[in-house]
Amino acid sequence: MLIPFSMKNCFQLLCNCQIPAAGFKKTVKNGLILQSVSNDVYQNLAVEDWIHDHMNLEGKPVLFFWRNSPSVVIGRHQNPWQECNLNLMREEGIKLARRRSGGGTVYHDMGNINLTFFTTKKKYDRMENLKLIVRALNAVQPQLDVQATKRFDLLLDGQFKISGTASKIGRTTAYHHCTLLCSTDGTFLSSLLKSPYQGIRSNATASIPSLVKNLLEKDPTLTCEVLMNAVATEYAAYHQIDNHIHLINPKDETLFPGINSKAKELQTWEWIYGKTPKFSINTSFHVLYEQSHLEIKVFIDIKNGRIEICNIEAPDHWLPLEIRDKLNSSLIGSKFCPTETTMLTNILLRTCPQDHKLNSKWNILCEKIKGIM
């Protein structure tokens, strides 16, 4: 049941509920089911941050449903260059987000449901949440063979992954979120989550690719709406609360004071790319120039998303040493980003002698380098 509801009263009731002193014991069950009206991955992640930071979840767990327009979401300690095809994402206008929880990379679109279970740190229990989802699915479709694995995945028919899990644990609160594949574009998913970048050496958390399947393919009655309602019903029954899904707007500052700045932070380059653990690239590419083949070797170390060490080696007869050295030294400190590199190399070109041949070599080299960013 979806009821647009003024959340102000409801939230204040939950958040400002002060337990009177002198041994009052809470026996009344409480809890909340929310659904976001936004499909913006950054805003929805900001809601998670906000609830995690500001809500008192003692005896009041929260379930949050959200869906995003096409986006790739990497885990807190992952390397986007290693996990997905950034060039393809830029071409197709797919957003990249880094969440605060751990785990691997996922592709979200409107055919994927995200569920977040918020509890106190003490009540954090991922398996319990997954069992709840399985019960909900079986309530709608008793024949469905869905099992939770030890790695907290949900498998359909023992082999297809329909859900992946990640979580965030703070000082007093925690959340466990997971996906639920309903009707996602599987082909697109595969191409986006395949990194074309070679020679990356990194200690970042690596994703484990799995064979996936949509629940809708298995059973056409299992739409996103049906699934969300099923899980909400099971959650309400389990926590003995009203089966009401409250719609919330992640942009509402009166409901969530300070949320817009949380959303903004999630979109900064420093968060998305800058938080990548230190890594290095050791690769080479071949260039065809006037019927001769050249090999250009690249050794780059990147820390906080910026180039720390840069060694691009091109044959001396092709590109003068000073030009090559100028390029290497200028790239140090620069963001490992094609746009910034374009601007940098164009500015540098103006300080080089205006030689048509040199210009074209420079352009070829720079295009190749940007291709690995």
Place this chain on the structure above:
Amino acid sequence: MAAVRMLRTWSRNAGKLICVRYFQTCGNVHVLKPNYVCFFGYPSFKYSHPHHFLKTTAALRGQVVQFKLSDIGEGIREVTVKEWYVKEGDTVSQFDSICEVQSDKASVTITSRYDGVIKKLYYNLDDIAYVGKPLVDIETEALKDSEEDVVETPAVSHDEHTHQEIKGRKTLATPAVRRLAMENNIKLSEVVGSGKDGRILKEDILNYLEKQTGAILPPSPKVEIMPPPPKPKDMTVPILVSKPPVFTGKDKTEPIKGFQKAMVKTMSAALKIPHFGYCDEIDLTELVKLREELKPIAFARGIKLSFMPFFLKAASLGLLQFPILNASVDENCQNITYKASHNIGIAMDTEQGLIVPNVKNVQICSIFDIATELNRLQKLGSVGQLGTTDLTGGTFTLSNIGSAIPRFNQKGEVYKAQIMNVSWSADHRVIDGATMSRFSNLWKSYLENPAFMLLDLK
């Protein structure tokens, strides 16, 4: 946490009451020099703290505590350290984030249990850390007064805030908590402390703020259960003078990196060339009318028509009359090259900063061709996908700002005119002021009377 107990003894000295602090650790009593004297019954007494107090506070150092990695839940015994938020020597407050660890898809933020200074980190990045084993060493603060705050700020201004006597004692709060209170213009005397000995904690400030703003902030579980300490009967109300906020920011020096470094190089090179500027105002009223007429036709062809195509074409026509403006000199000023192509650049403001893509060969483009090309460049520019060819090879650049202001027409009536300010800058070694102004006037005449463009259109 090591047992740290404070004893206060009283002694009479020359008619005044002096409070001397003793410091007891693990059974040994160290008698230390008093670092302050408090005078009772003088609530408005203002005390000045010169900087030299820093030396004596060093003698009051607290205990070094081993902060162990606490239980994370779900029977997790080991985690990987992924990011440190602090380094050795940093000061932390209770609840500040210390590090981020990961265990089996869970990212965990470890927060400090104590106030103090980080003395040692037990793990490097990507090391495995064990629950129950030491994570960091923290040197906890003794419950000092706020003298050590006086490092950056002039002594006098700190007094009112720090020497507040409630309940006949100093307000107890750590420097971090005092800073938080100061930033929010909160009088410590009005905040009820819920910590030991009525100490004001960070949460007390947050609760106070919540009551003030009515914001939905978390009441900490601790505060919910504990009733506030009772106020004493003989509370002396301090006289607080409001003072201007004190700026304690520090200058930050960092090396110029990457993109900025390259900019410095080219700009310094550019500075060696003598430049001069020339400004003018263009009345766009006629052009606005023309554009209104042509906009729907362009739209029907799938193109957004702005003013830029007209500016570019007019500039190109002008360059045909004054080819020297589309030329470049070599480094030694020996040779001048008159470029055949009019590759006119337009400055674009993007997230990455200012970029200047150019439209190639404007001299052979129609206004519609230019508009199409600009649409393409703008679309690529907005997603950061401009290619090298688009960004190089420019021979001439335009950037503009516009506004609508009142003007008088021939009849002396006031009408709203669209006025645009334009400024040109040229290399004075090759271009003289007269040539520049003639070009600008020609350009201006094309735009103020678009029909003129038709006459010279190539």
